[in-house]
Structures are given as C-alpha cells and as structure tokens.
Amino acid sequence: MTSLASKTGLAYQIVDAIRSVVGRKYAGLHEPCFNGNELTYIKECIDTTYVSSVGKFVDRFESDIADYTDAKYAVAVMNGTAALHIALKLAGIESGDEVLVPALTFVATANSVSYCGAIPHFVDSNESTLGVCPHALHSYLKKISKIRQQQCINTNTGRVIRAVVPMHTFGHPVDIEGLLDVAKEFHLIVVEDAAESLGSTVNGRHTGTFGLMGVLSFNGNKTITTGGGGAIITNDKVIAKMAKHLTTTAKVPHRWEFIHDEIGYNYRLPNINAALGCAQLEQLTGFLDKKRNLFKRYQIEFKKIPQVKIFSEPNDCHSNYWLQTLMLHDSVADQRDSILAVTNDAELMTRPVWTLMHHLAPYQDCPKMDLSMVESLEKRLINLPSSTYSS
Amino acid sequence: MTSLASKTGLAYQIVDAIRSVVGRKYAGLHEPCFNGNELTYIKECIDTTYVSSVGKFVDRFESDIADYTDAKYAVAVMNGTAALHIALKLAGIESGDEVLVPALTFVATANSVSYCGAIPHFVDSNESTLGVCPHALHSYLKKISKIRQQQCINTNTGRVIRAVVPMHTFGHPVDIEGLLDVAKEFHLIVVEDAAESLGSTVNGRHTGTFGLMGVLSFNGNKTITTGGGGAIITNDKVIAKMAKHLTTTAKVPHRWEFIHDEIGYNYRLPNINAALGCAQLEQLTGFLDKKRNLFKRYQIEFKKIPQVKIFSEPNDCHSNYWLQTLMLHDSVADQRDSILAVTNDAELMTRPVWTLMHHLAPYQDCPKMDLSMVESLEKRLINLPSSTYSS
Numbered sequence: 052m053t054s055l056a057s058k059t060g061l062a063y064q065i066v067d068a069i070r071s072v073v074g075r076k077y078a079g080l081h082e083p084c085f086n087g088n089e090l091t092y093i094k095e096c097i098d099t100t101y102v103s104s105v106g107k108f109v110d111r112f113e114s115d116i117a118d119y120t121d122a123k124y125a126v127a128v129m130n131g132t133a134a135l136h137i138a139l140k141l142a143g144i145e146s147g148d149e150v151l152v153p154a155l156t157f158v159a160t161a162n163s164v165s166y167c168g169a170i171p172h173f174v175d176s177n178e179s180t181l182g183v184c185p186h187a188l189h190s191y192l193k194k195i196s197k198i199r200q201q202q203c204i205n206t207n208t209g210r211v212i213r214a215v216v217p218m219h220t221f222g223h224p225v226d227i228e229g230l231l232d233v234a235k236e237f238h239l240i241v242v243e244d245a246a247e248s249l250g251s252t253v254n255g256r257h258t259g260t261f262g263l264m265g266v267l268s269f270n271g272n273k274t275i276t277t278g279g280g281g282a283i284i285t286n287d288k289v290i291a292k293m294a295k296h297l298t299t300t301a302k303v304p305h306r307w308e309f310i311h312d313e314i315g316y317n318y319r320l321p322n323i324n325a326a327l328g329c330a331q332l333e334q335l336t337g338f339l340d341k342k343r344n345l346f347k348r349y350q351i352e353f354k355k356i357p358q359v360k361i362f363s364e365p366n367d368c369h370s371n372y373w374l375q376t377l378m379l380h381d382s383v384a385d386q387r388d389s390i391l392a393v394t395n396d397a398e399l400m401t402r403p404v405w406t407l408m409h410h411l412a413p414y415q416d417c418p419k420m421d422l423s424m425v426e427s428l429e430k431r432l433i434n435l436p437s438s439t440y441s442s
Numbered sequence: 443m444t445s446l447a448s449k450t451g452l453a454y455q456i457v458d459a460i461r462s463v464v465g466r467k468y469a470g471l472h473e474p475c476f477n478g479n480e481l482t483y484i485k486e487c488i489d490t491t492y493v494s495s496v497g498k499f500v501d502r503f504e505s506d507i508a509d510y511t512d513a514k515y516a517v518a519v520m521n522g523t524a525a526l527h528i529a530l531k532l533a534g535i536e537s538g539d540e541v542l543v544p545a546l547t548f549v550a551t552a553n554s555v556s557y558c559g560a561i562p563h564f565v566d567s568n569e570s571t572l573g574v575c576p577h578a579l580h581s582y583l584k585k586i587s588k589i590r591q592q593q594c595i596n597t598n599t600g601r602v603i604r605a606v607v608p609m610h611t612f613g614h615p616v617d618i619e620g621l622l623d624v625a626k627e628f629h630l631i632v633v634e635d636a637a638e639s640l641g642s643t644v645n646g647r648h649t650g651t652f653g654l655m656g657v658l659s660f661n662g663n664k665t666i667t668t669g670g671g672g673a674i675i676t677n678d679k680v681i682a683k684m685a686k687h688l689t690t691t692a693k694v695p696h697r698w699e700f701i702h703d704e705i706g707y708n709y710r711l712p713n714i715n716a717a718l719g720c721a722q723l724e725q726l727t728g729f730l731d732k733k734r735n736l737f738k739r740y741q742i743e744f745k746k747i748p749q750v751k752i753f754s755e756p757n758d759c760h761s762n763y764w765l766q767t768l769m770l771h772d773s774v775a776d777q778r779d780s781i782l783a784v785t786n787d788a789e790l791m792t793r794p795v796w797t798l799m800h801h802l803a804p805y806q807d808c809p810k811m812d813l814s815m816v817e818s819l820e821k822r823l824i825n826l827p828s829s830t831y832s833s
Contacts, residue, residue: 085488093484097476102669102718103662129520132708158691158702165705271494278493278712300549307782309796311549314556314804317523321669327493391698405700413705
C-alpha cells in the first residue's frame with residue numbers, strides 16, 4: 052500500500068490526505084459504533100421475551116425521537132423506505148399523481164412514489180446544498196404547470212403534481228424555507244426525506260419538522276442505527292395516529308377480534324431493534340461532535356489540494372456531517388473513477404453519489420426538468436470514510 | 443379467580459381444563475422462549491458492528507432454513523408479509539389478476555395480493571385441515587372458469603385467475619397434494635403461505651416446498667422468532683436469485699456504483715434479527731416436542747368435555763401445533779364469545795380465529811365462492827394458550 056500512496060497524482064494525494072485523518076488501516080465508509088447500553092437493553096428484550104413489534108423500547112424510541120427532533124409525534128417503522136411509503140400515502144398520493152423528487156437521491160425516494168402508483172418527476176439540485184433548488188424549481192413550475200382548483204397541474208402530462216419530497220443530502224439541509232414558499236405557491240404537500248439528516252437543523256429547527264411529515268432512517272450505515280429502522284415524524288396528531296394504524300396492518304384495537312378497516316402494512320419496528328435505537332440515541336450528541344471534528348480535520352487536509360474541496364454545511368444550517376463529501380473541481384471531474392479505484396484499492400472506502408434517478412432503467416422515462424447541476428455534481432462528488440471512530 | 447373457575451357451565455369447565463394443563467398463573471397465547479445462544483449471537487453482531495442487512499447470520503439463517511425445510515434456497519426478509527408480497531410478484535401476479543386466497547386466514551395473505559394490484563378471490567376451507575378444500579375448489583372452478591391459452595379465466599369477471607395461496611392454518615397442513623392437482627388442471631401457480639407451519643410436514647415433506655414458492659414467518663408469536671422476520675423458500679434457482687435481488691432494492695452488485703435495474707424493495711432481514719433466528723432454530727426440535735406434548739395434555743383434558751374437541755393434525759401430516767385450537771360443537775357455537783370472555787378474564791389468553799376476509803371492509807366486494815364451512819368454523823374455533831413453556 053505504501054507504494055500506492057507514495058505515487059504522485061491527484062488520486063494519490065487524496066489517499067494521503069484521507070490517511071492523515073483516519074490513519075493507515077482499513078477505513079469503512081460509515082460503520083456504526085456501539086459503546087453504550089446496546090446489549091443491556093437487548094438483554095432486557097430477551098429476558099422479558101418482548102422482541103417483536105409491541106414493547107417498551109418501541110414506545111420509548113418513538114418518544115425519544117420526538118423529543119430529540121422536537122416533533123410532536125414519531126412513529127417507528129422497519130426502515131426509511133417504509134416510512135416514505137406510508138408518509139406519501141398519508142399525504143394523499145394516489146395512482147397517477149406526480150411527485151417532485153430530487154434526481155440526486157437514494158432510490159428509495161423514487162421507489163416510495165412508485166409504490167403509491169404515482170410517477171416521480173425529477174428536479175435539479177443546488178450546488179451549495181446538494182438538495183432541491185427552490186429557485187430553479189419555481190421557474191420550472193411557472194413554465195410547465197398551472198393551478199386549477201387549488202391543484203398544481205402539469206400542463207405537459209395533464210397529471211396533478213401533488214407533492215415535493217426534498218432530501219437532505221448526506222445530512223446537509225436543503226433550502227427548506229425556500230422550498231416551503233414554492234410549495235405554498237403551487238399547492239404542493241411537503242414530505243421531507245430526512246433519512247440522512249438526524250441531528251441536522253436549519254436555524255435551530257430539526258430537519259424533517261418543516262414539512263407535513265419527515266422521514267428518518269436508522270439503517271446500519273446511518274448516524275445511529277437500529278439494524279434496520281426508520282420513523283415518520285410529524286406535528287399532526289391525526290396523521291401520527293393514522294401512521295401507527297396503517298403500519299400495524301390497520302388493525303382496530305380489540306380485546307381479541309381481528310378487524311382491519313383498510314389495506315394496511317406490516318411495517319412496525321420490532322422491540323429488539325428499537326432497544327438498539329434507544330441505546331444509540333443516548334450517544335448521538337457524542338457521535339455528532341465526532342463527525343464535526345472529522346469534518347474539520349478533513350477540511351484542513353484538503354485545503355492543501357486546490358482541485359478539491361470538502362463540502363461544508365450550508366448557511367444558517369447545522370449539519371450532522373453524516374457522510375463526508377469531497378467535491379472535485381470541474382477540471383478534474385474526469386478523474387473521479389480513478390480516485391475511487393485508488394482509494395478503494397488503498398482500503399479507504401469511498402464511493403460516488405448515487406446514479407441519478409433518471410439514468411436508472413425503471414425511471415428513465417419519467418418527467419424531469421433540466422438537470423444540469425446534478426449531472427455536474429454526479430461527476431464530482433465522492434464520499435469519504437465517515438465513521439465516528441475515525442475522529 | 444378461584445370463584446370464576448369453580449362456577450359451572452361450559453366456559454368455566456374450559457377454564458378448568460386449560461388450568462389443569464398450563465397451571466394457575468397467567469398464560470399468554472404464544473410467548474417466545476429464549477434459552478439458547480440468542481444473546482451470544484447478538485453480542486457477536488454488536489461486537490463486529492454487523493447489525494444490518496449484510497452479515498454472517500443472515501447467510502447462516504438462510505442456509506439453516508433451507509437445510510431444515512429441505513428447500514434448495516431460502517431468502518430471509520423482514521416479515522412474512524414482505525415474503526408473500528415478493529413471492530407473488532415473482533409468481534408473475536400483475537395488476538388486475540385474481541388470486542385464490544382462503545377466506546379464513548390472517549389479513550397478510552389478502553393484503554399481499556392487493557400490494558400487487560391484484561384482487562383476492564376467497565375460497566372455502568375443509569373442516570379436517572382448516573385450509574383450502576381442493577374438492578370444493580375444483581367444483582367451483584369447473585363452474586366459474588374456463589381455460590384459454592393455458593390461463594384460467596374467471597367467466598364472471600373476465601379476469602385471469604393466476605395463482606392460489608393455500609395457508610397452513612395454525613400449523614396444520616392443508617391438503618396440498620390435492621391442491622397441486624387442482625392447480626395443475628386449472629393452470630394456477632401455487633404459492634404456499636407457510637407462515638404458521640415451520641416444522642409441519644406432509645408425508646415427511648416440509649410445508650412450503652410443494653408450491654413454486656413457500657413463505658415463512660418468524661414474528662414474535664411464531665414457533666421461532668427473529669423479532670420480525672420471514673423467508674421465501676423455493677427449489678427454483680432463478681426465483682431465489684430474483685427474490686434476493688428484488689428485496690435488496692434491485693441493486694446490481696458493483697464495487698461502488700448504485701445501479702438499480704428495476705423497482706425494488708428494502709425488505710432484507712437485518713443481521714441482528716437473523717442472529718436471533720439462528721439461535722432459535724437450534725432449539726426448534728425441542729420446541730416442537732413441547733408443543734406436541736402440550737397438545738396431548740390438552741387432548742386428555744378436553745376429552746372430558748363432550749361439546750368441544752381439540753383440533754388434531756390431519757391424516758398423513760405431522761403438524762407443528764403452533765396454536766392449539768379448540769373446536770366447539772355446533773350446538774354450543776353461540777357460547778364462543780362468553781368462553782373468550784371468561785377465559786381471558788381468568789388470565790388465560792384465548793382468541794377466536796381471524797375475522798373472515800370477505801367480512802373486512804376492504805375486501806367485502808371481492809369475488810368469493812360459497813363460504814359455508816369457514817362461516818361455520820369462524821363461530822367455533824378458539825385458540826388456546828400455546829407457549830412451549832406451558833408444557
């Protein structure tokens with residue numbers, strides 16, 4: 052490995068920079084850290100036999116998540132995808148609707164729209180947030196839509212554009228306040244995909260609490276993990292109640308009868324996974340400090356390489372720095388794949404941003420705006436080793 | 443409680459009979475038992491940080507399930523509902539198809555058909571298996587369908603009847619061989635809902651391995667549990683591969699790229715839940731012995747009460763006796779609710795069978811055959827405390 056790093060060229064400079072931050076050993080992209088009450092709480096589940104979807108850790112995890120995010124309600128589910136699916140159903144997304152979704156996102160954002168029988172409509176990002184650009188979206192909607200009976204109609208397709216699902220990319224908050232203005236003008240429901248942004252705030256307010264609902268993920272690669280897990284957060288009491296009902300097979304509570312009053316889902320988070328989540332949440336503040344520290348150390352190192360910069364939180368935002376992100380200058384964008392190869396060969400796990408949604412086979416025929424910014428970003432973004440233990 | 447049990451009347455006789463088997467303390471319907479390597483394996487997940495959907499316990503659990511059931515392949519997923527959904531998708535169920543489903547089942551069987559955009563078509567049960575009656579189904583299909591281009595067409599609705607999903611009720615095998623004959627004659631794909639029947643066999647062959655696919659559940663109330671979990675079992679290599687792909691967001695394996703070649707699902711079982719499953723599976727033989735012993739003890743007690751009988755495994759079958767089941771004689775069917783009330787008041791958890799599917803609001807307009815037997819069974823079935831610790 053030494054021979055690789057001692058070579059010259061941008062990729063090898065980047066290997067050196069990463070190593071000077073995370074050390075010379077293997078560095079994963081984002082590995083969880085279990086230094087708290089994880090085993091104690093799980094042992095309690097085993098000892099009491101409450102391992103499934105009813106149990107005190109599920110209730111506590113929901114309450115802890117609501118407290119932490121300052122949302123009135125949290126409903127814990129099996130993963131972020133399930134949370135998005137139910138949030139969109141509760142937002143009233145129906146078959147044949149269009150939903151505005153960033154082209155630069157993980158595929159779950161688009162898939163959850165498809166699960167509702169609706170069509171994702173892809174929108175461009177802003178370079179300073181990596182998320183949906185309110186200004187570009189506003190101009191685009193002005194051009195392609197009209198408002199009829201308080202609904203936004205896509206004049207090209209004739210379909211209703213019902214909602215927008217901004218995503219807080221790598222934990223960096225989107226310009227949510229700008230988007231709320233656009234959404235209001237065009238009668239769009241806002242569901243925030245905050246899967247990556249637990250701990251990220253905008254002017255002190257937690258991401259996911261600006262829209263009608265927000266969605267969190269606790270997958271194994273996230274800032275805190277429940278193995279697999281997610282949550283819907285909302286300030287709307289009725290929606291919270293419906294979310295719990297719909298994710299619990301729509302079973303009407305009864306001493307023994309099985310009445311299901313609609314087509315529900317088996318999406319609740321098991322108690323054993325919630326136990327892990329409760330223990331992880333106790334450590335979140337420490338994790339966030341470490342992730343911010345890691346960012347600062349990367350920032351110092353990458354200032355020495357003029358063709359790249361480490362992505363920093365947008366103005367007025369406090370980011371969780373979930374995945375540390377390197378942005379290549381246009382002039383070296385063609386070196387992305389060689390940088391990925393050299394860093395991964397050096398056992399420093401890096402990855403590009405997701406393939407853009409409109410480039411994926413199932414979504415290539417969906418409606419989309421001009422996507423120049425995300426096309427450019429796709430060529431220039433590289434995620435770096437981001438585990439808390441690295442700092 | 444003594445005063446209740448000393449009263450006369452059928453309900454109180456039943457309380458006495460249950461108590462003489464399970465003792466005088468609270469008895470749950472089906473509580474899991476963790477006396478093996480559960481914590482050891484979970485600790486290994488925590489120590490290695492592999493808690494999410496990639497990990498050695500997921501691989502081992504799949505291999506162990508395949509070995510145990512003698513299926514060639516097993517794909518572990520989040521729960522039985524997810525397994526059914528994917529199995530039906532892989533069976534080629536499409537929007538507008540009809541799928542034959544028992545009216546007497548847990549709602550997940552019907553819901554998974556709905557998730558595919560298809561229509562459940564409800565069929566009657568056999569009193570000796572509680573599952574779909576092949577003879578009644580054969581007569582019914584003769585009457586309402588015709589075969590056109592190797593497809594079974596419902597002549598009333600004009601829709602294709604694509605598949606049948608027999609369910610092994612409370613672990614008692616359906617007449618699967620009879621059903622395979624009917625399915626062959628009418629060109630129906632068979633997906634077995636074996637969610638309740640891990641450990642149940644027909645002529646020595648495990649339930650779930652007769653159809654194109656079978657589906658298992660490891661929910662908290664099942665014979666073994668992973669918290670929440672399920673599996674698809676199949677002897678078809680291509681289907682097994684597709685099941686894993688479709689439940690892993692349809693991501694095409696690549697060193698770093700995110701290519702998803704179809705609309706996939708986030709349904710994989712987390713490693714931490716699989717760890718629990720591996721430990722539980724090691725104890726399955728012991729659990730099954732205890733459940734059979736419990737059945738025998740109930741059988742002795744309930745022989746003393748002529749108006750009821752304890753349900754026993756069908757001919758040529760070996761049942762797991764997941765939920766012990768009391769069958770009331772017609773003459774006392776009107777006492778079902780009072781028996782449920784008195785037993786539950788006595789802290790002996792009993793429950794009726796599920797509300798029949800065609801009585802549920804979302805399914806009341808679905809096609810159905812004459813359902814006299816399940817209508818009768820619904821009034822006469824009561825599940826008894828069935829935990830392994832009771833024996």
